[in-house]
Amino acid sequence: MSLHAIRQHRAVRASGKRAEDVAARIEAHIVQLGWPSGQVLGSERELLDKYKVSRATLREAVRLLEHHMVARMRPGPRGGLVVMTPDADVVSRAMALYLSHAGVDARQLLEMRGIVEGQAAALAAANATPIEIDEMRVLLAEENELVEGSYRHTKDFHLHVAEMSRNPVMVLFVRCLTALTEARTVPALARKEIAGRVNDIHTRIAESIMAGDAETARRRMTRHIHAIDEFLDDKSPVVVAKPKAKARA
Ligand SMILES: [Zn+2]
Structure with missing residues (x-):
């Protein structure tokens, strides 16, 4: 030079x-x-x-x-x-793409979700308002049908719990981590028959949140997150979006 x-x-x-x-x-x-x-x-x-x-x-x-x-x-x-008002969707998608690029695997993903969402459930038990509790009831009543239609609706409950935590850091992280989990869920394994099972587990978590029992809410949520493992393809790193040019390289 x-x-x-x-x-x-x-x-x-x-x-x-x-x-x-x-x-x-x-x-x-x-x-x-x-x-x-x-x-x-x-x-x-x-x-x-x-x-x-x-x-x-x-x-x-x-x-x-x-x-x-x-x-x-x-x-x-x-x-x-x-x-401007920053857009949470854009930010969490950028985070998800970054983690995808960094090659995060299913085990690492669920390890973090267990910690973050266990804490979200505990905070929800302490902070949820009566209106949010009602919204959660409605969500659970409709969940069976929605999840039967598309497994993508399983995340709705998790996002609602994150919002009830009153911690915006939690909301952003849960948005990002649920998007990543969704990207690697094997749709064939996430069929109709699991809709009822997911709804039962979510209802049990909701009961402890409604009872204000933070530690039970945390334990149930953490256990539920680790059980998601069976629906994930953990053979390859997460791919949210793959540029076409890269496939040719
Ligand atoms: Zn769930």
């Missing part, structure tokens, strides 16, 4: 670093404001004055913010940098 090329490379890297810094400062500002989705933080001109960087650096910072679903630049007279 020539000296000129090295200098140019350094300049590009320094400008990338500045863009990251500005993006981090804007993110910190949004958190400080209490994440006001939809609020305009300022026009490009105002942001250039505030952060004292070049237009190119600011645009790179905005590109990072848009990529992370933190804020986006809205054009037009009433435009400017608008605070």
Whole structure:
């Protein structure tokens, strides 16, 4: 590499670093404001004055913010940098793809689900509101029929328990881990006859949550998660989505 090329490379890297810094400062500002989705933080001109960087650096910072679903630049007279609401689906899917790429196997997946969802069930027993309990009853009453139609509905109960935990970290992790489990469930093994069995187990977990018995809820949920093993294909790493180009390589 020539000296000129090295200098140019350094300049590009320094400008990338500045863009990251500005993006981090804007993110910190949004958190400080209490994440006001939809609020305009300022026009490009105002942001250039505030952060004292070049237009190119600011645009790179905005590109990072848009990529992370933190804020986006809205054009037009009433435009400017608008605070976004991050999408849990997009985030949990990105996590699932990453774990898939990292080659997570069924045993590792269920090991984590056992810990995370056992804790979710225990917290649900402590924190669930009467409305959430009613919703859980409705969910369980309809579950048999839904699971008979598609095994994909077995995760609904798990997502509801995660939500009752009142811990957004739990909700995001359960979304990601259930999506990964679903991706490797063998549909042939997840037929009609297991719908009733799943519903019975979920009902038992629900009973301990309704009774406010955190430790029983944790134990039942953990045991249930480990039993999912028989429906999973654990011969190969999880594949959520496989790019076609890679198959040819
Ligand atoms: Zn289940």
